[in-house]
Amino acid sequence: MVEPILSVKKITKRFGGLVALKDVSFDVYPGQVIGLMGPNGAGKTTLLNVIGGEYSPDEGRIIFKGKDITNRPPHEVCHLGIARTYQIPQPFVSLTLRENLLVPAVFGRKLKREVADIEEDKIFELVNLKEKKDSLAGELPIVSLKRLELARALARKPELILLDEIAAGSTEAEIPKILEIINEIRKMGITVVIVEHVMKVMVNAVDRIVVIDKGIKIAEGNPEEVMNDSKVIEAYFGA
Structure with missing residues (x-):
C-alpha cells in the first residue's frame, strides 16, 4: 500500500x-x-x-x-x-531573474554553476520567462513575479x-x-x-x-x- x-x-x-x-x-x-x-x-x-x-x-x-x-x-x-511559493512574491528585486534562480540552485542545493545553468533554462522555459531571464526582478509585473517565485521553488528540486x-x-x-x-x-x-x-x-x-x-x-x-x-x-x- x-x-x-x-x-x-x-x-x-x-x-x-x-x-x-x-x-x-x-x-x-x-x-x-x-x-x-x-x-x-x-x-x-x-x-x-x-x-x-x-x-x-x-x-x-x-x-x-x-x-x-x-x-x-x-x-x-x-x-x-518541501518548497513553496507565497501570495506576495519575495524575489531579490535588485537581481536579474537568472540570479534569483541561481541562489537556491547553487547555494541551496550546492550545484555546480554549469549544471545550474542547464536546469535554469529548463525551468524558465516551463514558467514562460526565458525571454525575460536577464531582466531585473523589480521590473516585472505581479503575474511574472509569481512565476519567478515558482521557478525559484522548482530550482530547489522539491518532492x-x-x-x-x-x-x-x-x-x-x-x-x-x-x-x-x-x-x-x-x-x-x-x-x-x-x-x-x-x-x-x-x-x-x-x-x-x-x-x-x-x-x-x-x-x-x-x-x-x-x-x-x-x-x-x-x-x-x-x-
Missing part, C-alpha cells in the same frame, strides 16, 4: 483568542495535486505556513515521508524536500511543492498556461498542494480538494463532489 508523502494530523493553530485552524486532517499521496479551497480568511495560507515551518501548531502533527517534521524551522523543511495563489492576477487567456505548468510539475514527479481562488484551475488541475471554512475542514473529495457539496456552496459561495 502506498504511504502518504504528507499527512496533516489534527492541526490546530491559535493566534491569541482567534482559532485559525481547528483539528484539520488530510493525507496527500505521491504524485497527487491537492487543492485547498475556502473563503478569504478560512485558514488556507495559515495551514501552508504550518506545513512549511513558518508557524508551529498548538496541537497536531505534520508528517512528511514518514517523519514527524512538526516545529521544524523553514530551512530544515526546505532541505527535507512536494506548496503553491499559494499562483494564478492570482492572471487573465482568462493566461489560465491555460497555468494549467500546463501544474501538469508539467506533476510529470516531474513533484507532489503539489495548491491554494487557489481561480475555480478553473481548481476544477481542471487537482485530483482532490480539501475545503476549509473558519479554520475547520468541511469537505474533501474530487472537484465534482466538492463543488456540489451543500456545506461548500453555503460557506464558499454564500448561498
Whole structure:
C-alpha cells in the first residue's frame, strides 16, 4: 500500500483568542495535486505556513515521508524536500531573474554553476520567462513575479511543492498556461498542494480538494463532489 508523502494530523493553530485552524486532517499521496479551497480568511495560507515551518501548531502533527517534521524551522523543511511559493512574491528585486534562480540552485542545493545553468533554462522555459531571464526582478509585473517565485521553488528540486495563489492576477487567456505548468510539475514527479481562488484551475488541475471554512475542514473529495457539496456552496459561495 502506498504511504502518504504528507499527512496533516489534527492541526490546530491559535493566534491569541482567534482559532485559525481547528483539528484539520488530510493525507496527500505521491504524485497527487491537492487543492485547498475556502473563503478569504478560512485558514488556507495559515495551514501552508504550518506545513512549511513558518508557524508551529498548538496541537497536531505534520508528517512528511514518514517523519514527524512538526516545529521544524523553514530551512530544515526546505532541505527535507518541501518548497513553496507565497501570495506576495519575495524575489531579490535588485537581481536579474537568472540570479534569483541561481541562489537556491547553487547555494541551496550546492550545484555546480554549469549544471545550474542547464536546469535554469529548463525551468524558465516551463514558467514562460526565458525571454525575460536577464531582466531585473523589480521590473516585472505581479503575474511574472509569481512565476519567478515558482521557478525559484522548482530550482530547489522539491518532492512536494506548496503553491499559494499562483494564478492570482492572471487573465482568462493566461489560465491555460497555468494549467500546463501544474501538469508539467506533476510529470516531474513533484507532489503539489495548491491554494487557489481561480475555480478553473481548481476544477481542471487537482485530483482532490480539501475545503476549509473558519479554520475547520468541511469537505474533501474530487472537484465534482466538492463543488456540489451543500456545506461548500453555503460557506464558499454564500448561498
